Amino acid sequence: MAAKDLRVLIVDDYATMRRILKSLLEQLGIKNVEEANDGVGALHKLQSSKFDLVISDWNMEPMSGLQLLKECRSDQHLKSIPFIMVTAESKTENVLVAKEAGVNNYIVKPFNAATLKSKIESVVGPLQ
Amino acid sequence: MSTQQQFSLTDAEFAEIQAALESTVRGRAFLRAYAEQNRLVAYNAVVELTRELKEWTERKISDAAEQAQISVLRRELQEMSACIQRTRNEIAAMQMKTGDGNANSRIMLATGELDAIVSHTEQATSNILNAAERILEIAAQLPPEHAALAAQLSEQATDILTECSFQDLTGQRITKVVNTLRYLEQRVHAMVEIWGADSITPTSVVLPTDPRPDAHLLNGPARPGEGRSQEEIDALLAGIGLDTGSLRDGNTDSDGAAAPGDAANVMPPPNGAAGPKPNGTLSNQSEIDRLFS
Incomplete structure (x- = not known):
C-alpha cells in the first residue's frame, strides 16, 4: 500500500508519545495522520471520518484503548479497521486479552522505528 | 476482793x-x-x-x-x-510544617517534587524532540551527493525520537508513585484526626538533619513559580554592582525557574528493551510476535 495514501489515527493521552509516533510515521512516508488523546475522542473521529489504521495506547481515561478496540469491533463500519496497540502493558495476560478483543498487532513501549514499520506492514501490507 | x-x-x-x-x-x-x-x-x-x-x-x-x-x-x-x-x-513528625511555615506534610512535598519531575522531563523531552525533528529537516535538505550522510543523520535522529518515549514510561511510573503517596497522605491525615496529633510538637523523634552549614539554602531545583530565572538573577547581581556578563545562553525552564543542569543523569531505557516490568511474568516483543505469527 502506498504510504502517502494511508490515513492513520494515533490515540495516546501523552502528547509527547503522539508526537513521536507522528514523526516516525512521517519518516515512513505516512503524512496523513490524525490524533486523539483518548478512546472517546478517537471513536468520534473514527465514526465521522474514514481511516485505514488505528495506532492506540491502552492506558487512557475515560475510555481505554481496549474499550476503543471493542467499540470498533462491535461497530458495523469499524469492525474490520486495522488496529495496533502500542502500550507499556506487557503482561502476557494483557496481550491475550487484546488479541481476544480483536487487535491486529501489539507493540510494547519503548519500541524502535523498525518495530513500528514491521507491525504496520504486517497489518496493512508492505509500505511503498 | x-x-x-x-x-x-x-x-x-x-x-x-x-x-x-x-x-x-x-x-x-x-x-x-x-x-x-x-x-x-x-x-x-x-x-x-x-x-x-x-x-x-x-x-x-x-x-x-x-x-x-x-x-x-x-x-x-x-x-x-x-x-x-x-x-x-x-x-506529628510526618505532618510537621516546613521551615517556611507551610502546613504541607513531607508526603505532600514529595508528591509535589514528583509532579515537578514529570513536568520537567516533559519539557526536556519536547526540547529534544524539537532538536531531532530539526535534524531530520536539515538531513532532508542536504544535496544528493550527501545522501549517505543524510541517511545517517535521519537514522540517528529517528533513534532520538524513539528513545524519547522514555518520558511516557517514567511518567506512568511516577504517576503510580504519586497516587500511592496521595493514598498514604490520606491515611496519615486520618490517623492525625484519630490521635489528635496535629496539636503535638514532636520532641522524641530524631529527624534527619543535614550537617552542612549551608543546609538551609540547599532546597534542590525550584518548583514552577518558586525560583528565579537567569535574567532575574543577572538583574539582581547587576543591582549589587556585579558585572555578570553572559552567564548562560537563555538556558531556563519554560516557567522561568533555573534549570537543574544535570541531564546526564536522565538515562533512557536500553534500545529495544521491554516496557515497565514490575514483576517477572511479562511478555517481551518477540514473545508477543509469536502470538501474532
Missing part, C-alpha cells in the same frame, strides 16, 4: 499446797481433774492460734499477689502510654 485477785503464790507455797493435796486420795483426784481441764483449755487455745495464724498468712500472700498484679498492670499501662505518645510524635 482486790487482795484475792492480786494474790500470787511463791514456788515454795505452791509446792507446799501440792504436797498437801497429794497426801490424800481426794487431793490427788482433784489434781488429776485440774490438770485434765487445763490441757483441754490449752489445746483449744493452740487450735485457735493456729487458725488465726493460717488466716493471717493467707491474707498476706493474697495481698502480695494483688500488689504484684497491680504493679504489672501499672507497668503495662505506662508502656502503653509511652507507646501512644511515641506514635503521636511520629505522626
Whole structure:
C-alpha cells in the first residue's frame, strides 16, 4: 500500500508519545495522520471520518484503548479497521486479552522505528 | 476482793499446797481433774492460734499477689502510654510544617517534587524532540551527493525520537508513585484526626538533619513559580554592582525557574528493551510476535 495514501489515527493521552509516533510515521512516508488523546475522542473521529489504521495506547481515561478496540469491533463500519496497540502493558495476560478483543498487532513501549514499520506492514501490507 | 485477785503464790507455797493435796486420795483426784481441764483449755487455745495464724498468712500472700498484679498492670499501662505518645510524635513528625511555615506534610512535598519531575522531563523531552525533528529537516535538505550522510543523520535522529518515549514510561511510573503517596497522605491525615496529633510538637523523634552549614539554602531545583530565572538573577547581581556578563545562553525552564543542569543523569531505557516490568511474568516483543505469527 502506498504510504502517502494511508490515513492513520494515533490515540495516546501523552502528547509527547503522539508526537513521536507522528514523526516516525512521517519518516515512513505516512503524512496523513490524525490524533486523539483518548478512546472517546478517537471513536468520534473514527465514526465521522474514514481511516485505514488505528495506532492506540491502552492506558487512557475515560475510555481505554481496549474499550476503543471493542467499540470498533462491535461497530458495523469499524469492525474490520486495522488496529495496533502500542502500550507499556506487557503482561502476557494483557496481550491475550487484546488479541481476544480483536487487535491486529501489539507493540510494547519503548519500541524502535523498525518495530513500528514491521507491525504496520504486517497489518496493512508492505509500505511503498 | 482486790487482795484475792492480786494474790500470787511463791514456788515454795505452791509446792507446799501440792504436797498437801497429794497426801490424800481426794487431793490427788482433784489434781488429776485440774490438770485434765487445763490441757483441754490449752489445746483449744493452740487450735485457735493456729487458725488465726493460717488466716493471717493467707491474707498476706493474697495481698502480695494483688500488689504484684497491680504493679504489672501499672507497668503495662505506662508502656502503653509511652507507646501512644511515641506514635503521636511520629505522626506529628510526618505532618510537621516546613521551615517556611507551610502546613504541607513531607508526603505532600514529595508528591509535589514528583509532579515537578514529570513536568520537567516533559519539557526536556519536547526540547529534544524539537532538536531531532530539526535534524531530520536539515538531513532532508542536504544535496544528493550527501545522501549517505543524510541517511545517517535521519537514522540517528529517528533513534532520538524513539528513545524519547522514555518520558511516557517514567511518567506512568511516577504517576503510580504519586497516587500511592496521595493514598498514604490520606491515611496519615486520618490517623492525625484519630490521635489528635496535629496539636503535638514532636520532641522524641530524631529527624534527619543535614550537617552542612549551608543546609538551609540547599532546597534542590525550584518548583514552577518558586525560583528565579537567569535574567532575574543577572538583574539582581547587576543591582549589587556585579558585572555578570553572559552567564548562560537563555538556558531556563519554560516557567522561568533555573534549570537543574544535570541531564546526564536522565538515562533512557536500553534500545529495544521491554516496557515497565514490575514483576517477572511479562511478555517481551518477540514473545508477543509469536502470538501474532
